[in-house]
Amino acid sequence: MTKVSDLCTFLENFAPSALAESWDNVGLIIGDPEQKVCKVMTCLTITPESAAEAIEEQAQLIVTHHPLPFRPLQRITTLETPARLVWELAGAKISVYSPHTAFDSTHRGINAQLAEIMELVEVVPIRSGSLGGDVGAGRMGHLHHPITLAQLVARLRRKLNGATCEANFGADHPVQSIAIACGSGGSLLAEARRLGCDCFVTGEASFHTVLEASAGGMALLQIGHFTSERFAVEHLAELIQQNFADCSVWASRRESFPRHWL
Numbered sequence: 001m002t003k004v005s006d007l008c009t010f011l012e013n014f015a016p017s018a019l020a021e022s023w024d025n026v027g028l029i030i031g032d033p034e035q036k037v038c039k040v041m042t043c044l045t046i047t048p049e050s051a052a053e054a055i056e057e058q059a060q061l062i063v064t065h066h067p068l069p070f071r072p073l074q075r076i077t078t079l080e081t082p083a084r085l086v087w088e089l090a091g092a093k094i095s096v097y098s099p100h101t102a103f104d105s106t107h108r109g110i111n112a113q114l115a116e117i118m119e120l121v122e123v124v125p126i127r128s129g130s131l132g133g134d135v136g137a138g139r140m141g142h143l144h145h146p147i148t149l150a151q152l153v154a155r156l157r158r159k160l161n162g163a164t165c166e167a168n169f170g171a172d173h174p175v176q177s178i179a180i181a182c183g184s185g186g187s188l189l190a191e192a193r194r195l196g197c198d199c200f201v202t203g204e205a206s207f208h209t210v211l212e213a214s215a216g217g218m219a220l221l222q223i224g225h226f227t228s229e230r231f232a233v234e235h236l237a238e239l240i241q242q243n244f245a246d247c248s249v250w251a252s253r254r255e256s257f258p259r260h261w262l
């Protein structure tokens, strides 16, 4: 029977923790490697909703993209949200594993998948990791011919549900050499520009990052933090299912990003 440690080994092979950023908190964060597993839920983030789903469905393991806890906790009481979720999950004997930035950067990771969705060629990392080769932070690549921002957005929308895109240039602006950093990827913008990219695609960027891109004549497309990463935890659930036939694996059905346009 599958144990938590079997899934940890599989996930470590898929997204080696050596690829994670130094500030990150990846791997098995809560739990018991010896625990037997028959139900696994993936999610982007552990929230009260996704935690309740895992508890009601009697999962033994949550694979969450964003770590919980992320920062050290000095006390675990029900008075603050991250600690309360840790308390509730531990009480329900649910282990938690997070691949986070290792998942962003790995061979078939989130940024590599986004590069494929945009049909980029000659794809390489923006910043090579310690493992070298085709893995590392972000991705950049080219299109055979320039396309407009509107056409690039259409490609993303075909594969990413509900992508609401915000750009610093108009729909007709042409792009050809494209960098991608899922989530909040602004820290890779300057590097992508130095490497000659004319467009930077990320989940979300700060006001000043947008101004910096504009000043350098670089298109900056924000597709939403949730949208830029959630699809990948759905793919990850499928991948785990294919490799662990004795487990039932699903991507959280209750997870959503609360956003209303007023």
Ligand SMILES: [Zn+2]
Residues within 6 Å of the ligand: 066, 182, 183, 184, 225, 229
């Ligand atoms: Zn993220």
